[in-house]
Amino acid sequence: MALAQSVVNIIRPTAGTWRVVLSRWALYIVAMLPGLLAMRRHLEQTVGLRPWFQDVEMPLDMLSFKFVAAELLGGMSLLMLGAFFVWVLQLVWLAGALQLLDTSKNYLPGKIFANGWSYLGRFVRVAVFSILAIIALHLALKFVFGSLAARAELDDWTVQKSFFDLNLWRAVLTFTALTLVGTFAFWARVITVADSRRKLRRLPLLLLRLFVRRPVSALIFQFAAIAVVLCVQAVALWSWRQSGGGIAWLVLWAMLLLVASWIWQLRIRAALIIWQREDLRLVRD
Amino acid sequence: MHLYLNAFSNEASSWYRYTLGARFQLDTLLERFDDPWGWTEPRSIRQGKAELEWQAIAPDDGNHLDRSLIEIQLAEAIPPGETLVLDVDWTSRMPSAAARTGGHDRFFFIAQWFPKIAGVRPEGTFNRHQFFGATEFFADFADFDVTIAAPKDWGIAATGKGERQRVEGDVEWHRYQQKGVIDFAFTVGADMEDFVTPHELATGGTVEIHIFQPKGSAHQVPRWTEAVAASLDTMSLRVMPYPYETVTVVLPPRSGLRTLGMEYPTFFTGGPGGNFWDNDIAKDLRLNESVIAHEFAHQYFNAIVATNEFEDAFMDEGMTEYWGIEIMADTWGEESGNGYFFGRPRNVNSSNMRTRPVTTNQPAVWSGPSFLARDYSIGSQFYDRPATTFQTAARLFGQDVVDAIFARYTALWSFRHPRVEDFWAVAEEAAGPDVAAMLKEAYLHPATPDYRVTSVSSSRYEPPRGYVHENDEPVFVDSDWDGDELLGLDPAAYESDEHVLVEILDPGHTRASRTMGRIERRPIPPSRVDSDEGDPEDEVAYYVSEARIAGPDWDHLPVTVELHFADGAVVVDEWDGKGVYRVYRVVRAAQLDAVVIDPDYKIRLDVVPVNNGLRREPEGEIPSNWSRWLTGAYQLMAEGVSSWL
Numbered sequence: 001m002a003l004a005q006s007v008v009n010i011i012r013p014t015a016g017t018w019r020v021v022l023s024r025w026a027l028y029i030v031a032m033l034p035g036l037l038a039m040r041r042h043l044e045q046t047v048g049l050r051p052w053f054q055d056v057e058m059p060l061d062m063l064s065f066k067f068v069a070a071e072l073l074g075g076m077s078l079l080m081l082g083a084f085f086v087w088v089l090q091l092v093w094l095a096g097a098l099q100l101l102d103t104s105k106n107y108l109p110g111k112i113f114a115n116g117w118s119y120l121g122r123f124v125r126v127a128v129f130s131i132l133a134i135i136a137l138h139l140a141l142k143f144v145f146g147s148l149a150a151r152a153e154l155d156d157w158t159v160q161k162s163f164f165d166l167n168l169w170r171a172v173l174t175f176t177a178l179t180l181v182g183t184f185a186f187w188a189r190v191i192t193v194a195d196s197r198r199k200l201r202r203l204p205l206l207l208l209r210l211f212v213r214r215p216v217s218a219l220i221f222q223f224a225a226i227a228v229v230l231c232v233q234a235v236a237l238w239s240w241r242q243s244g245g246g247i248a249w250l251v252l253w254a255m256l257l258l259v260a261s262w263i264w265q266l267r268i269r270a271a272l273i274i275w276q277r278e279d280l281r282l283v284r285d
Numbered sequence: 286m287h288l289y290l291n292a293f294s295n296e297a298s299s300w301y302r303y304t305l306g307a308r309f310q311l312d313t314l315l316e317r318f319d320d321p322w323g324w325t326e327p328r329s330i331r332q333g334k335a336e337l338e339w340q341a342i343a344p345d346d347g348n349h350l351d352r353s354l355i356e357i358q359l360a361e362a363i364p365p366g367e368t369l370v371l372d373v374d375w376t377s378r379m380p381s382a383a384a385r386t387g388g389h390d391r392f393f394f395i396a397q398w399f400p401k402i403a404g405v406r407p408e409g410t411f412n413r414h415q416f417f418g419a420t421e422f423f424a425d426f427a428d429f430d431v432t433i434a435a436p437k438d439w440g441i442a443a444t445g446k447g448e449r450q451r452v453e454g455d456v457e458w459h460r461y462q463q464k465g466v467i468d469f470a471f472t473v474g475a476d477m478e479d480f481v482t483p484h485e486l487a488t489g490g491t492v493e494i495h496i497f498q499p500k501g502s503a504h505q506v507p508r509w510t511e512a513v514a515a516s517l518d519t520m521s522l523r524v525m526p527y528p529y530e531t532v533t534v535v536l537p538p539r540s541g542l543r544t545l546g547m548e549y550p551t552f553f554t555g556g557p558g559g560n561f562w563d564n565d566i567a568k569d570l571r572l573n574e575s576v577i578a579h580e581f582a583h584q585y586f587n588a589i590v591a592t593n594e595f596e597d598a599f600m601d602e603g604m605t606e607y608w609g610i611e612i613m614a615d616t617w618g619e620e621s622g623n624g625y626f627f628g629r630p631r632n633v634n635s636s637n638m639r640t641r642p643v644t645t646n647q648p649a650v651w652s653g654p655s656f657l658a659r660d661y662s663i664g665s666q667f668y669d670r671p672a673t674t675f676q677t678a679a680r681l682f683g684q685d686v687v688d689a690i691f692a693r694y695t696a697l698w699s700f701r702h703p704r705v706e707d708f709w710a711v712a713e714e715a716a717g718p719d720v721a722a723m724l725k726e727a728y729l730h731p732a733t734p735d736y737r738v739t740s741v742s743s744s745r746y747e748p749p750r751g752y753v754h755e756n757d758e759p760v761f762v763d764s765d766w767d768g769d770e771l772l773g774l775d776p777a778a779y780e781s782d783e784h785v786l787v788e789i790l791d792p793g794h795t796r797a798s799r800t801m802g803r804i805e806r807r808p809i810p811p812s813r814v815d816s817d818e819g820d821p822e823d824e825v826a827y828y829v830s831e832a833r834i835a836g837p838d839w840d841h842l843p844v845t846v847e848l849h850f851a852d853g854a855v856v857v858d859e860w861d862g863k864g865v866y867r868v869y870r871v872v873r874a875a876q877l878d879a880v881v882i883d884p885d886y887k888i889r890l891d892v893v894p895v896n897n898g899l900r901r902e903p904e905g906e907i908p909s910n911w912s913r914w915l916t917g918a919y920q921l922m923a924e925g926v927s928s929w930l
Contacts, residue, residue: 028923032916040912047911048903051849051881052895058910061620061630063638067895068907070640072915079919086923087930127930134929150317156391156476156540158499160561182929226928233921242914244906253917260924 006217010270016100017265023112024093024261029254031086035079042075043068059241088120091127091189095119097265098193102272122192125200130185137177145170175227183222190271210280217274225267229260286339286355289397292416293380293387294324297350299343300418303659314383323380323387327355327400331372335360345415345656353416354403375400382543384418391475394537394544394554397422398470404593407702412595417656419663420598424467426591426700433459435473442479442497442533443471444552463529465700466550467591472497472535477558479533480506487518488526495533498558505562509534509555512574515616516581520608523688524585525695532584534577546576548583548605555580570631571617571624578616579609590698598655598663599728600705603671604691610634610672634676637669639892643733650674650728651705665733665892673889674727677842680887682720690715723841727890734837736844736882736891738899739866743876746827748772771827777808778827778872784808785856787848790868794838802864811854830877832869832899836862842890844883850875877901 047053047068056064096116099105145166152162187210188203197203211219233256240249274280292300296311314321330337337360341352363369377398380387386396403411404423412423435441437455445463452458461471480496480503494513496506513534521527529551536558537544547554556573585608587594587601594601613622613633621630632638647661650670658666679687693715694708705728713721748766752759753773760772777786786808793802834846839862846867848856852875860867860882871877881898883891891897 028920032920032923035919036912036916039915040908043908043911044903048905048908049900050895051879051898051900053905053907056907058906059629060907061632062626063632063635065629066635066638067640068911072911075912076915079915083919083923083926086920087926090923090927130930153317153540153542154390156538158561159539159542159557159559160564162539164561164564164566178925178929185930186928230921230925230928233917233924237914237917237921240914240917242907242911244910250913253913257920 006273009273010266014101014103014269016097017269020093020097020100020112020265020268021258021261024090024097024264025258027089027093028086028257028261031089032079032082035082038078039072039075043071046071046074058243089113091123092116092120094189094268095123095193097268098190098272101265101268102194104272104276119189119193122198122200123189126185126188126192126203129188130181133181133184134178137181138174141170141173141177175230179223179226179230182226183219186222186226186267187218187271190268190275194272194275213280214274217270221270222267225263229263232256233260286357287397287401287403287416288325288327288341288353288355289401289416289422290323290325290377290380290386291352292418293383294322294352295350297348298353299346299348299351299415300353302346302348302351303417303419311383314381318381318389321381321383321387323378323383324352325375325377325398325400327373327375329372329374330357332360332369337371342413343415344413345417348415351415354413355400356413371402373400382541384543385421385547386470386544388541388544390540392472392477392538392541393474394470394472394535394541396468396470396544396547396549401468404467404591404702406593406596407704407707412593414595414654414656417595419658420594420655420667422468423587423593423595423702424591425702426465426467428462428464429466429469430462431460431469431471433461433471433473435459436475439473439475440477440479440497441471441473442477442495442535442552444469444533444550445529446493446531463551465528467588468549470549470552472537472541474499474538474541476500476538478503480510482506482510484510484514484517486521486527488521490526492517492527492529493531495531496536497533498536499538502558502560502562505560508562509536509573509577512571512577512616513581516578516612519612519615520582520585523611524608524691525589525699527584528589528699529584532581534580536573546580548580548588550588551584553580553583566627569625569628571613571622574617575609575613575623575633578612579605582606582608582612585695589700590695591700591702592704593702595656596654597705598658599650599667599671600703600708602667603650604675606668606672607675608691610637610676634889636664637673637889637892638894640895642735642737642893642896647731647733649731652731669892670727670733670890673892674724676889677727677887678720678723680885680889681723681843682716686716686720690720719841726839726841730837730839732837733892734839734842734888734890735893735896736834736836736862736888737893737896738832738834738880738882740831740833741877741880741899741901742832743828743830743901746771746774746778746829746872748774774827775872778874780873782808783810785811785850785854785871785873787856787858788870789858790870792864792866794864796840800863807858809856809858811850811856813853813855825874827872827874828876830869830871830873832877832880833866834860834869834880834882835866836860836864836882837891838863838865842888844888845885847881847884848877849879849881851878 093112093116096112099115100112148166184207187207236256292298330339337357339355339357342354342356343351379393382388386394388394401424404425406412434456437452437457441459443461445461447459447461450458450460476499477497478500482494484492484494486492494510496509513532517527531551533552535554537554538558542557544554545556555577561567582605586604592600610633619633622633623631645661647666675687690712694711697711709721709725712724748762750762753762755772786806789805789807791802793800842862844860844862846858846860879900883897886894
């Protein structure tokens with residue numbers, strides 16, 4: 001019953017739920033809009049002017065794909081800037097949303113941006129730490145898979161095992177490592193805001209203790225939520241294959257972004273509720 | 286005499302020194318093997334009973350640490366027409382498979398394993414070149430009779446026809462024989478097996494197709510056999526009947542991957558062997574088929590027509606690249622001949638075509654010797670340019686013409702050592718001087734040709750400002766003119782004779798002398814006019830359209846140029862391609878929409894086909910589809926970065 005009650009508490013919308021969901025969704029749309037328009041304009045002035053592409057079928061054959069791909073670089077800058085903008089603003093959004101969705105405290109119903117701005121410096125420090133962790137994990141994986149590749153040649157593994165399987169496992173483990181780091185970073189930020197922490201040095205130890213005490217709800221749930229959102233979006237993009245599909249694909253994609261925003265606030269709610277549990281007092285202190 | 290294996294004896298060999306170390310990952314090799322080096326050293330070389338003196342020489346680069354070439358002092362001079370018999374006693378150590386040859390543990394690919402007498406060039410001198418690796422081998426024809434001891438129950442395959450002779454304890458003795466070949470290689474593997482399928486040649490006779498591959502992948506044999514059979518039949522029908530009784534494809538295991546994609550007489554390595562071709566990504570790719578087709582084509586160039594790869598790598602690799610593509614296109618079609626990658630068709634010419642014009646310095650194809658190639662792509666120089674030259678010739682003069690050239694070339698030069706001049710002579714004899722001139726020009730020009738449309742514009746006709754004579758009266762037109770909008774319009778623009786008047790500016794060109802350019806006013810009957818004349822009462826607007834195209838200024842690369850107008854009219858101009866640009870100006874009642882050079886893409890030498898056409902206004906769904914998709918991709922990236930950092 002307690003578990004069911006917790007789930008209900010997490011899912012039940014609070015006063016700020018839809019504001020958080022819709023504002024994050026709008027952030028993803030609006031921030032990328034200049035990039036979309038710039039890329040479209042760029043492609044019109046390059047690919048669009050070439051009769052070579054007049055009768056090609058979608059999705060493109062590999063040769064035409066190569067020709068189109070060669071033209072993309074010139075239109076990428078605003079898209080990259082948009083993605084960077086989304087990342088930075090999402091740090092602010094996260095801090096603001098953590099305060100807005102925290103029903104245990106009587107925050108004034110301020111604006112997400114205004115509430116979150118003061119945490120940006122601390123969140124960037126968490127990001128720097130995450131980058132260092134990712135580099136360390138990347139080097140570890142590189143060493144392990146380099147050794148396995150050598151073993152594959154010396155022991156004459158099959159080509160399937162040597163290249164496809166090894167690379168697949170490397171990709172899976174890299175994704176896992178990234179998502180684990182992401183889970184740590186997320187929790188570090190939740191705790192920073194929930195406890196109004198100024199110092200972050202004790203956070204790694206605190207997080208380890210938290211994950212030992214709450215492996216499923218604190219670690220696996222957050223990890224799975226990140227992984228599912230990214231995988232579903234990746235599969236959707238893969239299936240889209242740059243083909244038209246009219247408005248249907250756009251609507252579907254917008255819906256996926258909305259679902260991703262909803263899951264994002266769900267993660268925040270879940271984290272806040274867990275962190276406020278009485279039995280975690282020892283961890284907190 | 287070549288001691289090829291000494292290329293792998295130290296990292297200061299000329300083979301390693303000139304970039305090949307990086308290409309074949311020497312550092313990785315050294316990490317994985319304590320002693321990956323290989324070598325060949327003669328213990329004695331005798332002429333009759335006389336022990337001969339010999340020494341390593343480095344005539345190409347003076348590298349005293351390179352021992353890939355030795356010079357032998359004969360005890361007795363051999364007069365012309367006489368036979369020299371040498372008894373050579375030597376020891377070779379196979380390297381870990383670094384490139385082409387070697388192995389360890391349970392698989393060995395044994396190539397360049399014996400001291401090889403340098404080939405005699407057509408000019409009558411020995412081919413005194415060290416082994417550089419960028420380009421490889423050249424040898425005279427010989428009859429081989431080789432007895433091999435292999436571990437019992439190991440698989441074995443080799444050049445020519447073989448048989449197991451006897452078993453002695455843990456050793457099996459095999460004997461392979463082949464007459465009239467330039468090399469002999471073999472392979473042994475503990476986990477390899479040989480599948481033999483007789484194939485009735487389309488031109489008659491039977492060839493044994495051997496597929497030598499890792500155990501456990503027997504179900505793939507029909508697939509590889511089909512590729513070999515297609516190669517045999519295409520080459521036999523269009524070039525020359527395959528003259529040997531066997532052909533063996535080796536698909537190495539993981540430990541032999543550095544021996545991939547290499548040709549030896551009647552025997553070659555394809556792509557990797559094993560079940561990985563069954564997985565969803567690889568199964569629809571005809572990657573291995575294309576390697577098989579290419580390496581099989583090498584049976585003709587340079588195994589049968591034995592050109593000098595040290596000096597003329599563009600001959601065997603270029604012709605082989607062309608015929609490999611022809612085999613794939615003949616068998617599976619041009620558009621998807623190379624299979625499918627995640628459902629997307631792969632054109633057989635994918636690797637030849639470029640997204641941007643080649644801007645790096647490239648010497649003429651005929652430059653040489655080939656082993657000196659530095660700082661430019663050997664692939665595009667020795668493989669792609671010759672291949673696209675023959676493709677262009679086939680489209681300009683006819684496929685049967687090019688096939689006839691190759692048939693005549695192989696008939697004349699099989700089991701001999703031609704130079705490219707000999708090929709040009711055959712081309713002239715078989716197809717005439719125009720074809721030969723085109724082929725020759727393609728090898729003499731340093732730059733890769735690139736036709737391109739550089740601008741297309743169109744604007745509404747306006748009477749020229751100033752004094753315009755109309756009915757012998759000067760009419761003053763100022764900026765605020767609101768009189769007859771067609772004042773001063775060229776009467777030809779009305780096209781009463783149903784011809785489109787095209788002004789063509791030809792800037793001229795220079796060779797030994799200057800050919801003056803000019804502006805030509807040429808009436809051309811348009812094709813494909815959509816007869817949508819509209820209401821004659823409607824006011825008709827006229828437009829001044831201009832287009833500029835650029836070309837390579839070659840003598841033998843003529844192209845068709847199409848001017849597409851908004852009313853559906855298409856005006857065709859045949860440009861001889863001489864001169865570096867050409868300008869069109871047309872005044873008519875429809876705007877110029879697009880200009881397309883070489884609409885049938887005959888000039889395959891122009892490896893950047895995309896810039897052969899240009900529209901005035903953008904069209905098509907790609908910009909909107911791709912920009913939406915890319916935005917999604919960047920949103921996913923933003924989601925990832927936000928989730929991970």
